[in-house]
Amino acid sequence: MKAEVKPRINLEGRTKLETVIPLSTPYLVFVDPSDVCNQKCPMCPSGSRTALKQAKRKPQLMDFRLYKKIITDLANMPEPVKTLRLYKDGEPLLNHHFPGMVAFAKATSRFGQIDTTTNGSVLGMSLIKDIVKAGLDKIIISVPQKYHHTNLTRMVAYLYGYGRGRCEVYVKTIGDGMSDEQKGQFYKDFGDVSDRIFIENVAPCWPGYDVGSVGTRGIYNQELTREVHVCPYIFYSSAINSNGTVSLCFLDWRHQMIIGDLKTESFKDVWGSALLRAAQKAHLTGGRVDMGFCNVCGQMKYGAPDDLDLYAEDILRRLL
Numbered sequence: 001m002k003a004e005v006k007p008r009i010n011l012e013g014r015t016k017l018e019t020v021i022p023l024s025t026p027y028l029v030f031v032d033p034s035d036v037c038n039q040k041c042p043m044c045p046s047g048s049r050t051a052l053k054q055a056k057r058k059p060q061l062m063d064f065r066l067y068k069k070i071i072t073d074l075a076n077m078p079e080p081v082k083t084l085r086l087y088k089d090g091e092p093l094l095n096h097h098f099p100g101m102v103a104f105a106k107a108t109s110r111f112g113q114i115d116t117t118t119n120g121s122v123l124g125m126s127l128i129k130d131i132v133k134a135g136l137d138k139i140i141i142s143v144p145q146k147y148h149h150t151n152l153t154r155m156v157a158y159l160y161g162y163g164r165g166r167c168e169v170y171v172k173t174i175g176d177g178m179s180d181e182q183k184g185q186f187y188k189d190f191g192d193v194s195d196r197i198f199i200e201n202v203a204p205c206w207p208g209y210d211v212g213s214v215g216t217r218g219i220y221n222q223e224l225t226r227e228v229h230v231c232p233y234i235f236y237s238s239a240i241n242s243n244g245t246v247s248l249c250f251l252d253w254r255h256q257m258i259i260g261d262l263k264t265e266s267f268k269d270v271w272g273s274a275l276l277r278a279a280q281k282a283h284l285t286g287g288r289v290d291m292g293f294c295n296v297c298g299q300m301k302y303g304a305p306d307d308l309d310l311y312a313e314d315i316l317r318r319l320l
Contacts, residue, residue, distance in 0.1 A: 001187060001191035001192060001197075002191065002192045002193075002194075003171070003190070003191045003192070003193075003194040003195060003196055003197040004195065004196045004197070005187075005196075005197055005198060006196050006197075006198060007198050007200070007219075007220035007221075008140055008170055008172060008196070008198065009220060009303075009305055011305060014305070014306070015027075017232055017235060017236055017306050017308060018308055018310075018311035018314065018315060021235050021236070021308075021315050021318065021319075022235070022315075022318060022319055023079075023235070023236060024077070024078040024079055025077040025078050025079040025080070025081060025271070026081065026236055026237050026238045026271065027081070027082040027083065027236045027237065028081070028082060028083045028085060028236060028237040028238075029074060029081050029083070029084055029085065029237065029238050029239075029240065030085045030087065030088045030237070030238070030239040030240060030250045031062075031067070031070060031071075031084065031085070031086055031088070031240045032062060032086075032087065032088035032089055032090065032092070032239075032240065032241050032242045033061065033062050033067070033086055033087075033092040033094075033095040033097070033098055033101055033242070034059075034060075034061045034062065034090045034091055034092050034093075034094045034095045034242060035057070035059045035060065035088065035089035035090040035241065035242045036059040036060065036061060036090045036091065036094050037059070037089070037090040037091045037094075037119075038091055038094065038119075038121060038122070039091070039119050039121065039144060041144060041174075042211070042212060043174065043202050043211040043212060044206070044211075045206050045209040045253045046059075046089050046090050046253065048209075051209055055253070055254040055255070055256070057253075057254060057255055059089075059090060059242075060242050060243060061094065061095045061097075061242065062095060062097075062242040062243075062244075064097045064100065064101070066244050066262070066263065067097070067101055067104070068104060069262065070240060070244065070262050070267065071101075071104055071105050071108065072108075073262060073266050073267035073268065074110065074111075074267055075108040075110040076268065077110075077267065077268060077271070080110045080111060080112060081110065081111050081112070082111075082112040082113065083111070083112060083113045083114075083115065084105055084111040084113070084114045084115075085115055085116065085117075086098070086101060086102065086105075086114065086115070086116040087115075087116045087117040087118075088239055088240075088241065088242075088250055089241070089242070089253055090242070091118060091119055091121070091122070092116050092117070092118060093116075093118050093122045093123070093127065094122065098116075098131065099127070099130035099131050099133075099134045100134070102114055102131055102134035102135055102136045103134040103135060106134065106135035113137045113138060114135065114136055114137050114138075115136065115137055115138035115139065115140065116136065116138075116139055116140070117139075117140040117141075117142055118139065118140070118141055118142070119141070119142055119143070119144060120141045120142075120143065120152050120155065120156065121152075123152075123155040123156075123159065124155065125155075125158055128155070128158060128159045128162055128163070129162065131167075132159075132162055132163040132166055132167050136163075136167050137166075137167060137168065138167065138168040138169075138170065139159070139163075139167060139168070139169055139170070140170045140171075140172065141156060141169070141170065141171045141172070141194075142172055142173070143171060143172065143173040143186070143190070144173070145173060145174060145177070145178060145182075153189045153190065153193065156169065156171065156190060156193050156194065157193040159193075160193040160194060160195075161193075168195045168196070169193070169194045169195050169196075170194060170195060170196045170197070170198075171190040171193075171194040171196075171197045171198075172197070172198050172199070172200055173186055173199055173200070174199075174200055174201070174202055175199035175200065175201060176201060176202045176213075176214075176215065178199070183199055186199065198220070199221075200219050200220060200221070201214070201215050201217055201218065201219055201220075201221060201302075202214050202215070203218065203219045203298055203299070203302035203303055204298030204302065205219070205251060205297065205298050205299040205302060205303060206251060206253050207251060207252075207253075207254075207293050207294070207296045207297045207298075208254060208293070208296060209253065214298075214302075218301075218302045218303055219302050219303040220303065224301060224302070226301075227300050227301040228300040228301070228304040228306075228307050228308075228309060229283070229286065229288055229300070229309050230283045230284060230288070230307075230308040230309050230312050231249065231283050231288065231294060231297070231299075231300060231304070232304060232305065232306035232307075232308055233249050233250065233251075233299075234248055234249055234276070234279055234280055234283065235280060235308070235315075237249075237250065238267075238270075238271060239252065240262060240267075241255055243255075243263075244261055244262045244263040245258045245260070245261050245262070246258065246259050246260040246261070246262060246267075246270050247259070248276070248279055248293075249294075249297075251297060251299060252293065254293075256293060257279075257293050259273060259275040259276050259279070260273060260275070277319065279291070280319060281316065281319060283312075284312045284313075284315055284316040284319070285312070285316065
């Protein structure tokens with residue numbers, strides 16, 4: 001197998017957040033080209049009509065003019081954004097402007113890396129050529145457990161060959177409920193046509209949404225230790241929804257933790273807003289337990305990449 005078996009998150013050489021917070025510019029920004037999804041994965045709320053109806057969320061594609069305004073805002077931040085992630089809630093490739101979105105952001109030279117996550121269902125040779133030529137640096141293909149391996153493996157193989165040296169290909173799936181034989185087949189199908197590959201675990205990471213039964217190990221098959229109390233994401237990342245609103249966290253699938261609206265505000269103002277600072281201070285002072293959305297987030301136990309708990313007082317002093 002050519003691919004490296006390794007989780008999508010990089011923990012080696014990771015910046016120690018406690019030494020750099022507060023940041024003038026977030027390291028990671030999610031921009032959602034589409035919160036419409038064409039799959040119905042049981043562990044994800046975006047494919048559940050019932051969940052979306054209860055959340056009063058109306059899926060839509062991001063308007064390209066709004067996208068350009070957002071990218072211009074981000075390009076004017078004090079420092080370059082390390083990673084622009086063209087993905088949040090839905091299937092980003094359903095937006096036919098996607099290649100143009102990549103190209104527009106790439107032309108600013110203000111993003112260290114541009115990546116996306118897709119289920120791969122709409123990949124075709126023409127689209128693959130367009131997104132690679134546009135300058136997409138990395139694509140994460142989240143393969144449904146029940147995939148049509150003939151077409152999908154062919155498209156992933158084409159992407160891997162065409163984008164070799166230009167676009168990193170990472171393939172993952174959810175292993176819960178899969179037999180050893182099925183896992184072996186997954187590695188056989190994609191192990192030679194990707195740069196990195198991994199089988200993840202289901203975790204209760206969508207606040208307020210029941211993902212079903214979960215195992216005793218983390219998302220990346222790591223051993224579970226304790227739950228982190230201070231969320232690191234709200235200090236180094238930002239999440240922009242398809243309608244231009246800004247969520248406190250990329251896990252805000254309900255779009256209820258809104259801290260700004262880029263249709264009428266600048267990203268710089270939102271990143272420095274009183275609403276964001278209040279949420280950060282609440283986490284640093286033990287107030288996460290009183291925040292309904294954050295209090296029921298399983299990400300802090302099953303997949304938080306950083307632990308800021310021991311540094312909360314020092315970070316709070318710097319924020320103040």
